[in-house]
Amino acid sequence: MPRPEPTDDDLRAAIRGAGLRATRGRMVVLGTVITADGPVSHAELAEALGGFDRATVYRNLMDLADAGLLRRFDVDHVWRFEALSLEPGDPRHPHFVCTDCGQVECLPVMGFEVSERVPAAVAARQIDVQMRGVCDDCR
Amino acid sequence: MPRPEPTDDDLRAAIRGAGLRATRGRMVVLGTVITADGPVSHAELAEALGGFDRATVYRNLMDLADAGLLRRFDVDHVWRFEALSLEPGDPRHPHFVCTDCGQVECLPVMGFEVSERVPAAVAARQIDVQMRGVCDDCR
């Protein structure tokens, strides 16, 4: 899931390609999310990027997510963000949430059998899947 | 999902069976959630139960959820609660949460394939699975 460090030109192109201004803050936010170990929260990112104001980090996360460069999802009342894969037909992978420590990690995409008694979104796999349990560190 | 009005004895037995004191507040909270049309939030419940302090409603919801009588869901940063079914069956079936209206529905247990790169809890199926998307009513 961690990816190679994108170049400044990569970041600038992606951001401007999404119709946004390629500001320093946005490039740093996007680059940090891309290279992160897993989904990052606003607070984690604001702390890691000491040189930017929290409100700026928040706005940049939201702008990038609205523009389609980041995926935003909700885990226990906290927004988390991760970079969208550049691969075509990016499948939404599940996430595992530790009920003890709150750690969130990405899981590989899993196939699952669908019966006919499920909502259409589930049948079409247009869903985000969260699995909750106790992680290996807390067991 | 809405259920017949439980009797006071039903409520008292359920609460005490879960190891809690069967206070008036808890019986009213549990009874209201059981008969609700769908998952209810703390704020909705506190408003509906005018005679109880908001903090008390909160604590009772949490106590009942911790005791296993209610299930708690996170929908758009708001906790929602619903009564657990008293029917025997696999308690660990997945749930589908609508990201628009917050409606939660039970899904049939699905088999899924597990690769070797997952936490032990996932491999052992000791997880709760939650799927999020737009329900059929909101599509």
Next chain:
DNA sequence: AGCGCATTTGCAATCGCTTTGCTTTTACGC
């Protein structure tokens, strides 16, 4: 390269849901 303007940032603050501290009240075992 400079200008102008719309957009972004930093600072400060607010918002809404959640949670807690402390004293008084109460459920319930004996």
Next chain:
DNA sequence: GCGTAAAAGCAAAGCGATTGCAAATGCGCT
């Protein structure tokens, strides 16, 4: 009925999310 631990009420605090406004800045155009 008594005693005690748990629960309730009141007041307050906490936390993540979000916003207002003035200053700074990206970028198209000349």
